[in-house]
Amino acid sequence: MSVSLKRIYDRLFAAYGPQHWWPAHTPFEVMIGAVLVQNTSWQNVRKAIGNLRRLDLLEPHALYAVPPEELEELIRPAGYFRIKARRLRNLLVLLVEHYEGSLEATFRTPLAELREQLLAVNGIGPETADSILLYAAGMPTFVVDTYTLRVLARHGWIAFDADYYQLQDHFESRLPDDVQLWNEYHALLVRVGKEHCRKRPLCRGCPLEELLPPSGPMEPEE
DNA sequence: GACCAGGCACATC
DNA sequence: GATGTGCATGGT
Numbered sequence: 001m002s003v004s005l006k007r008i009y010d011r012l013f014a015a016y017g018p019q020h021w022w023p024a025h026t027p028f029e030v031m032i033g034a035v036l037v038q039n040t041s042w043q044n045v046r047k048a049i050g051n052l053r054r055l056d057l058l059e060p061h062a063l064y065a066v067p068p069e070e071l072e073e074l075i076r077p078a079g080y081f082r083i084k085a086r087r088l089r090n091l092l093v094l095l096v097e098h099y100e101g102s103l104e105a106t107f108r109t110p111l112a113e114l115r116e117q118l119l120a121v122n123g124i125g126p127e128t129a130d131s132i133l134l135y136a137a138g139m140p141t142f143v144v145d146t147y148t149l150r151v152l153a154r155h156g157w158i159a160f161d162a163d164y165y166q167l168q169d170h171f172e173s174r175l176p177d178d179v180q181l182w183n184e185y186h187a188l189l190v191r192v193g194k195e196h197c198r199k200r201p202l203c204r205g206c207p208l209e210e211l212l213p214p215s216g217p218m219e220p221e222e
Numbered sequence: 223g224a225c226c227a228g229g230c231a232c233a234t235c
Numbered sequence: 236g237a238t239g240t241g242c243a244t245g246g247t
Contacts, residue, residue, distance in 0.1 A: 038229040044245060079244040125230050145228050190228055199226070226247085233240080
């Protein structure tokens with residue numbers, strides 16, 4: 001419990017180095033990817049984004065003009081393709097009808113206000129909104145995901161039933177307000193989560209193994 | 223064939 | 236307010 005977040009970060013960074021997040025060419029691509037990756041592996045999302053890129057659709061007005069069924073087919077490899085087509089559409093309505101398709105204008109909006117607008121879009125929840133704010137807009141907000149909870153809870157650093165905002169505050173209140181640090185920290189947590197902290201913990205060789213409680217990884221309930 | 227993946231909205235109690 | 240369920244493809 002007394003392990004500092006900075007020490008955890010340093011171990012992860014020493015083990016893995018920079019993660020170069022978000023894996024995308026442009027801020028718009030980050031936004032699209034943030035929706036497509038919901039409960040889905042990035043590998044599948046890449047195929048879908050590849051389809052959009054091939055047709056030069058990675059731009060707000062162009063994607064806005066694509067008919068619903070066509071969009072569904074293009075993003076099919078990302079899974080949940082019908083619902084995600086609608087979610088993308090909802091996001092595009094905000095961008096095109098409120099900001100005239102200008103991300104520059106969109107990102108001039110103050111953080112708290114833009115966050116509200118994103119959360120008001122049906123299909124965008126806290127993680128998707130924060131991913132867009134941090135990785136597309138470069139705004140200081142800490143992104144929380146399932147790996148964040150798993151990694152911290154398994155080590156006994158936070159309760160398994162902590163909600164999104166408790167986790168977010170846990171980081172934001174204990175770390176310097178540094179966009180680059182928060183960018184890298186979240187990416188590193190995903191990395192260590194993928195390699196060692198899936199539904200079944202694989203703690204052997206994990207950079208955080210020495211920080212585990214003596215009894216081993218914690219489990220939910222009890 | 224089961225299990226999992228960088229969530230979210232909605233129904234029901 | 237808490238808990239359960241649908242959404243779907245593709246890799247291991």
